Amino acid sequence: MSEVPVFQSPSFDNTHLLALPVSSAVLAAVLAAVSADPVDLRQLAGIIGRDAALSARVLGVANSTADPGRTPQPANLEATLAALGPQTIRTIATTAAVYQTFSxxxxxxxxxxxxxxxxxLTCACLxxxxxxxxxxxxxxxxxxxxxxxxxxxxxIAARHPTALQEVRVLGQDAGDIPALEQRLFGVDHCDLGAALVESWRLRSFLADAIRFHHQPTEALRGAHPLLRLLHVANLLNQGDAPGDAAFSAADRLFxxxxxxxRELCAxxxxxxxxxxxxxxxAGPAPSDWPTAPSASVDGAMEQTVRDLLLVDGARAEWSAADDEPTLLAAIARSAAMLFELTEVHFFPRDPQTGMLHGSDPGWPDEIVVDPDGARNSLSRALRDRRLCHSLGDGGADAGVIDRQLARWxxxxxxxxxxxxxxxxxxGVWVAGVTRTQLPRLLAQSPLLERFGAEAARALDALRQRECRMNRVREDHRLLEQQRLHAVVHEVSNPLTIMRNYLHLLALKLGEPAAGEDLRVLREETERVGRILRRLAEADDVEPEKIGCNLNQTIRDLARxxxxxxxxxxxxxxxxxxAEDLAPLARGCDALRQIILNLLRNAAEALGQGGAITVTTQDQINLxxxxxxxxxxxxxxxxxxxxxxxxxxxxxTSAKGGGHAGLGLAIVRTLVEELGGYVGYRPNTGGGAVFTLLLPQ
Structure with missing residues (x-):
């Protein structure tokens, strides 16, 4: 681990992973998988795990954050993909596909x-x-x-394209390969690969396993199991069948x-x-390898890249849309540009009834399509989740709705x-088409489906933004209502005093004490004025810097x-x-927002009936x-x-559901800003418990 590696020569940039070839079939499969909804991360990890260069790129991006305090991550593709998210994975795959196609x-x-x-692949499976x-x-x-x-x-091969062949021909023994590479290229693949993996700062001995996998077997006795596993797997995969050296190493190390x-190899x-x-x-066995490239696979990749670039251009057309009608109009324009369709209309689905609704200024009335009603292309597309048309079998499959729309x-x-x-x-996008257009459009099915997937993401993202804005507005309304309740309660006290003194004043008119009573009445009236002014100027008031009474804040909001x-x-x-809680150092406004979100989420999770319990406790030492x-x-x-x-x-779904992710994300952010912690545990007997630890 302490040797000074010779690979620091500028001839080898071991970080330029885009220069490494990636299987076109793997890239196409990844792009298809990240376009699915929802994305299956286990399936995606299995696909990416078929290609060394793409796997390295994913791990490199996931561990590239410039955060010196970042916790090292385990060497696990599925966990890495979950941390990155589908959009980042799609960007990684798209970047690799475009680079490979044009460079x-x-x-x-x-x-x-x-x-x-x-x-x-064989070494990995072994x-x-x-x-x-x-x-x-x-x-x-x-x-x-x-x-x-x-x-x-x-x-090395990216710099010296014949390197793989030269080492294969000249290397007589697996243990000789690093020394041979040093003589030929001034670097060996063990140190070069290990240095790259070390830069990812994984919580793993993966880099050491790569660095030492060509070491003599005796040198690895007592080493970490991962180092020994890789050493044996590599020896088992050095020819058509395992040799005596592999059997001896496996016996001595394990x-x-x-x-x-032999069973494991089979x-x-x-x-x-x-x-x-x-x-x-290519090739069913290591001794039989064709040299001709696979034109069909590379051609499919070129088609995929072309479709990606076309759809990305369409997405640029949608990016400025800030409301649903504007977005739908932009998508219709993009469809006209990409597919030369001039009659394109969106039939949104009502999530409550499941009905499709369509309207147009030229139509006599709104069209409502029941997916469970009479047969038509819209219902078929929605049910089967695939591209459908009404011109099959000479139009015999066309429903009444299909014929109406085509005629209009x-x-x-x-x-x-x-x-x-x-x-x-x-919902369903519906376009009017002719028989001469249909073959061209069906040939463009992959592009149409990719276009539809991106349009759906844009529409869902817009609705999510609107949902967040509505929630913020609702939170503001509820918090304002709570503040007004508190002010009204505060106002009621001086008003009560005023009423009492007015009563006394009626009894004492004419007596010397009446002047003193009138003074008290004047002071209390002035106090009411100050309270009302404070209410009117609440937006301009500096945040309170005194301690926060936790229990009182909860009681006020609970009402x-x-x-x-x-x-x-x-x-x-x-x-x-709990009584006699010490006041919190700060954060009354944030606390109200936190409690509001947790109570709202609990109510949404319960639906109708049930119970919510809020408890407080102090003297928690952490x-x-x-x-x-x-x-x-x-x-x-x-x-x-x-x-x-x-x-x-x-x-990422507009479907909603109990304990909504948006509210909990807000809670986590606010609690961390206060220097606290938030956690979850199942409730005894069913349900959920969310716990906050707030500093005193």
Missing amino acids: RSHGIPRDELDRFQRHT ARNLAKTLAYPAPDEAYLAGLLHDLGRLI GLAPARL ESAREVEEVVADCGI WQREGILCLPLSAAAEPL VLDDALCRPRGIRLNLQL QGRQYVEVAVADDGPGLSAERRAHLFQPL
Whole structure:
């Protein structure tokens, strides 16, 4: 670990991963997977894990943040993808596809690339199967080690295109390869790949496993299991069949018998054959490799890249839209530009009734389509979630609605493209088409479907923004209502005094004491004026810097929310507040926002009926600091495992649901700004408990 690596020569930039070739089939599969709704991260990790260069790029981007205090992450592709999110993954894949399509400069022979990919995939599968056999706790980490162990060879080949062939021909033994590379290129792939992985600062011995996988077996006795696993996997994959050196290493490092190793090799070979068939990797065996490139795979990638660029251009047309009618009009313009369709209309789906609604100034009335009603192309597209048209079988499949729309638009038929986001149907785009247009449009189905997916995302994102704005406005209204309640309560006290003194004044008129009573009345009247002025000028008042009475803040807000949210739903709101709490140092306004969001989320989770309980407790010591605990518990359905996995992150679906992600994201931000902590646990007997620790 302390050696000064020779690869710091400017001839080798081991960070330029875009220069490394990626399987076109893998890129196309990734782009298709990230366009799905919802995105299946496990499936996506399986696809990306077929290609060493793309896997390295994903891990590099995920661990590239310039944050010296960042916690090192485990070497796990699925966890990495979850942290990045579908949009970032799509950008990584799109960047690689565009670069590879328009910059074919690596010059590495296709047959050598196929050999490399087959070797790394086999080594990855062997490492994972060995890990499972030996009960290594992170088999996915072992798979990554096998996939990336020769990444340095690909980096060298990007600079010297014949490097893979030269080393294969001249290298007589696996242990000789690093020394041979040093003589030929001034660097070896072990140090080159290890340095790259080290820059990602993973919580793993992955870099060391790559650096030392060509070391003698004896040198690795007692080393970390990952180093030994990769060493054995690589030796098992050095020829058509495992040799004595591999069997000896496996026996000395793990005590594995040759019979078991042969079983693992056969199992790994079956896994690899399934993958290479999907990826278009040539050759059923290492001795039989065609040299001609796969024109069909590369042609498909060019088509995919062209479609991506066209749709990205359309998205630029939509980016300025700040309301739904403007966005829909921009999407219709884009459809006219991309597909030369002049009659394009959106039929949004009503989430409450499931009906499709369409309107146009030229129509006699609004058209409402019942998906469960008579057969038509709109219902078919919505139900099957695929492109449909009304011109099949000579128009025999056309419904009444299809014929109406085609006649109004003066076309022979209609083409229907469903839009959905997060598995929730949003509606159907309907275009008037002729029989001469239809073959061209059907040939453009992949582009149409990609266009529809991006349009759905844009529409869903806009609705999400509007939902957030509505929620902010509603929160502001409820908080303002709470503030007005407090002011009215404050005003009532001097008004009561005024009424009492007026009564006394009536009895004492004419007596000397009346003057003193009138003075008191004047002072109290002036106090009412000051309170009312403070209410009118509330927006200009400096934030209060005195301590915050937690219990009083909760009681004041609970009175409003009990009337506005709980009682109309039949929900009981219980307060169990510890007495004599020390005031909080700051944050009354933030606290009101936090409690409001937690109570609102609990009410939405309960629906009708049930109970919400708010408790407070002090003298909580965490790492030597005193905190006050606030807990908001409900007895509702609780949270699913999928929801818990993304807790305190904003949701991407407009579908809604209990304990909404938007509110919890706000809570987390506000609590952290106050220097506190927020957590979740299941409620005993069902439901959810959200706990706050706020500094005193």
